[in-house]
Structures are given as structure tokens and as C-alpha cells.
Amino acid sequence: xxxxxxxxxxxxxxxxxxxxxxxxxxxxxxxxxxxxxxxxxxxxxxxxxxxxxxxxxxxxxxxxxxxxxxxxxxxxxxxxxxxxxxxxxxxxxxxxxxxxxxxxxxxxxxxxxxxxxxxxxxxxxxxxxxxxxxxxxxxxxxxxxxxxxxxxxxxxxxxxxxxxxxxxxxxxxxxxxxxxxxxxxxxxxxxxxxxxxxxxxxxxxxxxxxxxxxxxxxxxxxxxxxxxxxxxxxxxxxxxxxxxxxxxxxxxxxxxxxxxxxxxxxxxxxxxx
Amino acid sequence: xxxxxxxxxxxxxxxxxxxxxxxxxxxxxxxxxxxxxxxxxxxxxxxxxxxxxxxxxxxxxxxxxxxxxxxxxxxxxxxxxxxxxxxxxxxxxxxxxxxxxxxxxxxxxxxxxxxxxxxxxxxxxxxxxxxxxxxxxxxxxxxxxxxxxxxxxxxxxxxxxxxxxxxxxxxxxxxxxxxxxxxxxxxxxxxxxxxxxxxxxxxxxxxxxxxxxxxxxxxxxxxxxxxxxxxxxxxxxxxxxxxxxxxxxxxxxxxxxxxxxxxxxxxxxxxxxxxxxxxxxxx
Numbered sequence: 001x002x003x004x005x006x007x008x009x010x011x012x013x014x015x016x017x018x019x020x021x022x023x024x025x026x027x028x029x030x031x032x033x034x035x036x037x038x039x040x041x042x043x044x045x046x047x048x049x050x051x052x053x054x055x056x057x058x059x060x061x062x063x064x065x066x067x068x069x070x071x072x073x074x075x076x077x078x079x080x081x082x083x084x085x086x087x088x089x090x091x092x093x094x095x096x097x098x099x100x101x102x103x104x105x106x107x108x109x110x111x112x113x114x115x116x117x118x119x120x121x122x123x124x125x126x127x128x129x130x131x132x133x134x135x136x137x138x139x140x141x142x143x144x145x146x147x148x149x150x151x152x153x154x155x156x157x158x159x160x161x162x163x164x165x166x167x168x169x170x171x172x173x174x175x176x177x178x179x180x181x182x183x184x185x186x187x188x189x190x191x192x193x194x195x196x197x198x199x200x201x202x203x204x205x206x207x208x209x210x211x212x213x214x215x216x217x218x219x220x221x222x223x224x225x226x227x228x229x230x231x232x233x234x235x236x237x238x239x240x241x242x243x244x245x246x247x248x249x250x251x252x253x254x255x256x257x258x259x260x261x262x263x264x265x266x267x268x269x270x271x272x273x
Numbered sequence: 274x275x276x277x278x279x280x281x282x283x284x285x286x287x288x289x290x291x292x293x294x295x296x297x298x299x300x301x302x303x304x305x306x307x308x309x310x311x312x313x314x315x316x317x318x319x320x321x322x323x324x325x326x327x328x329x330x331x332x333x334x335x336x337x338x339x340x341x342x343x344x345x346x347x348x349x350x351x352x353x354x355x356x357x358x359x360x361x362x363x364x365x366x367x368x369x370x371x372x373x374x375x376x377x378x379x380x381x382x383x384x385x386x387x388x389x390x391x392x393x394x395x396x397x398x399x400x401x402x403x404x405x406x407x408x409x410x411x412x413x414x415x416x417x418x419x420x421x422x423x424x425x426x427x428x429x430x431x432x433x434x435x436x437x438x439x440x441x442x443x444x445x446x447x448x449x450x451x452x453x454x455x456x457x458x459x460x461x462x463x464x465x466x467x468x469x470x471x472x473x474x475x476x477x478x479x480x481x482x483x484x485x486x487x488x489x490x491x492x493x494x495x496x497x498x499x500x501x502x503x504x505x506x507x508x509x510x511x512x513x514x515x516x517x518x519x520x521x522x523x524x525x526x527x528x529x530x531x532x533x534x535x536x537x538x539x540x541x542x543x544x545x546x547x548x549x550x551x552x553x554x555x556x
Contacts, residue, residue, distance in 0.1 A: 040471075042468070042471075042475075042476075043468065043472070043475065046475075046476075047476070050475060050476065050479075050480065051475075054479065054480055054483040054484070057483070057484065058483055058487075058488040059345070059346070059488075061489040061494065062350055062358075062489040062493075063346065075349065185325065188326050188330065189325050189326070189330070192333055192334060193333060196333075197333075197337060200340070201340075204341075205342075205344070206345040210348075211344065
């Protein structure tokens with residue numbers, strides 16, 4: 001019946017105690033976030049795969065010669081890891097931010113704020129769902145793009161690491177953006193005017209070496225570049241920077257975003273007014 | 274004392290109430306111009322209110338696409354036909370954004386009204402199905418043209434546009450925008466949830482516009498796929514629109530014009546029929 005028999009006997013209810021982590025609450029919250037994504041799997045899983053295939057097709061058709069190269073490898077080999085990265089990052093951006101803004105505009109954010117979950121658990125719950133979703137997208141998109149070049153991952157561990165760290169980076173960013181956004185307009189603006197330019201100029205479609213020299217330092221200041229370059233290393237074995245350095249940059253950026261998101265949830269920024 | 278003076282104005286008025294004729298049914302001419310104008314005005318205000326999303330975002334996205342394709346491919350593709358890749362690409366991108374925004378305007382308007390239940394605001398006023406159709410269509414056309422013109426102006430910074438034949442450019446912009454606004458209405462009337470709409474956009478509109486020859490000349494395709502591509506109305510739109518700019522195309526522009534007029538007329542009749550019968554709107 002219950003694990004708290006003292007309530008049945010009319011005893012005074014005591015505050016419930018949780019260990020280091022409220023596992024039940026965390027698991028419930030995680031399951032809700034996953035169910036949200038799965039309910040519209042056509043949009044969250046099938047659509048990214050179709051978009052990636054479309055991009056690969058139009059680039060493939062626009063290039064008339066098979067010997068076209070980019071970044072020292074055949075163009076399509078260069079492109080495929082980039083497209084996987086884009087799909088992962090877009091999915092990560094759309095996960096937490098959309099949940100938070102939806103709950104805020106519908107006025108049901110209290111469902112989450114009232115639970116005995118600490119800010120740390122909420123942040124961790126959101127990002128766990130983001131990470132799971134991104135890994136699934138990476139698998140589906142990778143499989144859909146496989147027929148184009150027949151590319152097998154060069155380093156499976158590195159691939160797992162960079163897909164995961166990229167998903168965490170944008171996942172935390174997505175939480176911050178979701179908290180900041182008061183309406184859907186805000187989140188769409190962040191997506192179009194900040195997120196997409198950062199992703200499109202991160203070396204997904206072209207190597208930074210093909211940019212004009214004076215732009216290159218700015219392009220290298222873009223943290224997304226290190227995610228994309230890392231994923232490209234994991235898929236092909238070649239990269240523009242040392243993958244170890246990329247990994248360090250990614251971990252650093254993730255730590256900063258994690259701290260910011262944690263802080264914002266702790267103070268209830270734009271949630272508890 | 275003070276009460277009396279204060280309440281002076283409450284005294285019944287002696288003047289007789291003028292006799293008023295009982296209200297009559299309002300009469301309109303052939304067209305209820307005010308009703309049509311009001312609906313059109315609402316449709317335009319709808320998207321202007323969120324102009325960062327509806328006008329600025331499409332232009333930025335178009336510029337992003339232009340940049341990535343140019344940086345990635347210009348030195349690797351060189352020329353398409355006799356023109357450089359960028360000159361070939363730019364009209365197609367402008368047309369793609371016109372297509373997507375005309376579609377988005379009517380479909381989202383229909384969809385939102387249906388979900389929020391305020392579709393009756395459009396169904397109850399004394400406007401005929403034809404006027405309703407024209408009001409929505411006008412909104413879609415206006416957004417398509419504003420976005421198209423803004424994208425062209427923004428891209429003029431980077432591309433040396435030639436305007437081979439402005440009349441053809443306008444013709445294809447108009448027929449394409451009409452086609453998509455009407456398709457948006459069909460989608461909006463048919464769809465029951467936002468998921469359905471997202472599915473139409475992701476699985477029909479985006480693939481058709483990507484594979485329409487915006488990014489490559491259609492004669493690059495294998496024989497069979499060329500035949501398939503010629504069945505895609507988006508191909509004629511992009512091809513004809515580009516012909517208006519650069520004076521060369523994969524298909525003769527009169528064929529494209531013929532296809533577009535036919536498609537528009539058919540869609541117009543379909544939407545009109547839907548509104549007359551009240552398909553999925555009046556149950």
C-alpha cells in the first residue's frame with residue numbers, strides 16, 4: 001500500500017527524505033521528456049533524416065565532377081559527418097527550450113517547479129533526455145546517409161564522445177534560451193539569428209580553410225566548430241584541429257553552460273516571479 | 274439638497290424617442306468590399322505583428338543558404354550553363370523563400386484559427402466563400418512578395434543580378450505565390466493538428482522545393498529522374514523565375530507559364546469547392 005505506514009496510523013507526517021538524488025522523481029521527469037519527443041517521432045526523428053538526405057542529394061547533384069575535394073577529402077565524405085552534426089545539434093536545441101517555453105506559455109510549469117526535485121536534478125533531467133534524443137537522431141541520420149558514401153565511423157568512441165558533448169553543449173544552451181524566452185517568438189528568434197548562423201558557419205558545409213583569412217579567427221572562436229570538427233575526426237580520421245584540443249574546448253564550454261543553467265534554475269529566473 | 278442637484282441628470286427625458294425603422298437585411302453589391310478588405314487586413318496584420326519571424330527570419334535564412342552554398346561550391350562547380358554558380362543559385366533561393374512563406378502564411382492562419390476555435394470569426398461574417406478565399410490568398414501573396422523583394426534586395430549586395438525580363442519574373446512570383454497560398458489553405462483546412470501541418474511541410478513542401486532544381490541544373494539528372502522532375506510544378510516555378518533573371522532555362526518558359534496557370538486554376542477551384550461545402554470547417 002504505502003511505504004509510510006505511520007500516515008495510516010495517524011502519526012504526524014514527516015518530511016520525506018531523499019538520498020543524494022531523488023531517483024524516482026528524476027526517472028519520472030526523464031520519462032516525461034522522452035515521451036514528449038517520441039510522441040511526435042515523425043518530426044523529431046524522421047524529419048531530420050529526410051532533411052539530411054535532401055542536403056546530401058542537392059550537394060551531390062550540384063557537384064558535377066567526382067574528384068571535387070574539401071578539406072583534403074572527397075566532398076561528400078567531408079559533408080556527411082557535418083550533416084550528422086547538424087541533425088544532432090538541431091535536435092538538442094529543440095529539446096529543452098521547446099519543453100520549457102511550452103510549459104511556460106500553457107501555465108503548467110508549476111507541475112515541475114512544485115516537485116521535490118532540486119534545480120540540479122531538473123537540469124540533469126532535461127539534459128539526459130536531450131542526450132538520449134540526440135544519440136538516437138545521430139543513429140537514424142547516420143544510417144540514412146550511409147548509402148551516399150558508405151562511410152563507417154573511424155573511431156566509434158570519439159564519435160560517441162563528440163556527439164554526446166555537442167548534444168550537452170547545445171542542450172544546456174537550449175535550457176538557458178528556454179528560460180529567457182517569454183514567448184514562442186523569442187525562441188524562434190534565438191534559433192534563426194543565433195543558433196543557425198553559429199551552426200552553418202561551423203564548418204559543416206565547408207572547411208574553415210576555404211574562408212577568407214581575416215574571417216578565420218572568428219570562425220575558430222565558434223565553439224560549435226570544435227563539435228563538428230570532432231565528429232568529422234571520429235567519422236573520417238581527419239580534422240582541421242587536434243581532436244584532443246577540440247574535446248577540451250567542448251568540455252570547457254559545456255561546464256560554463258551547465259553552471260549558467262543551474263544558476264538560472266536555482267534563482268528561478270523568469271519562472272518564479 | 275446636494276443629492277437632488279447631483280441627480281438632476283437622472284430625470285427622465287421628456288423629448289420623445291424618434292421612431293426607428295426595424296433593421297433590414299444589409300445589402301451588398303456583387304462583392305462585399307469592406308468584408309474582403311477587413312479579412313485581408315487581418316491576414317496582413319497577423320504576420321506583420323511577428324515580423325522578426327515572418328519577414329526577417331526568412332531573409333536571414335536565405336542569406337545563410339546563399340553563403341554556405343557559395344563558399345562550399347563556387348570554386349568547385351564554376352559555371353552552370355553559361356552563368357556562374359552564384360548567379361544561377363540566387364533566383365532559386367529567392368523563389369524558395371517565396372514558396373515557403375506563402376504556404377506558411379495561409380496554412381498557419383487556418384490552422385491557428387481552427388485550433389483556437391476562432392475560425393467562426395471568418396465563417397460567420399457575411400462574406401462569400403469566394404471573398405474568403407481571396408482574403409486569405411491576398412495575405413499569402415503579400416507575405417510572399419514582401420519576403421521575395423527583401424531577399425532580392427539583401428542578395429543584391431553579393432550577387433550581380435541581371436534582370437533579363439522583369440515581366441516574367443513578376444509573373445512567376447505571382448503564380449508561384451498563388452499556388453502555395455492555395456496549397457496552404459488546403460493543408461490548413463485538412464490538417465487537424467499542428468503535427469499534420471509539420472508533416473506536410475517536412476515531407477512534401479521542403480523535399481519538392483529542394484529537389485526542384487534550385488541548386489543544380491535538371492539536365493544533370495539521369496534520364497528517368499529528368500522525366501520525374503518535369504512532373505514537379507516547383508521545377509517550372511524555379512526554372513521560369515530564373516529564366517526571367519538570366520534568360521536561360523531548362524524548359525521553355527511558356528510551358529512553365531502554361532503549367533502554372535493550369536495548376537493555379539485547378540487549386541483555386543478546389544479551395545473554392547472546399548469552402549462552399551464547408552469541408553472540415555462546418556461540421
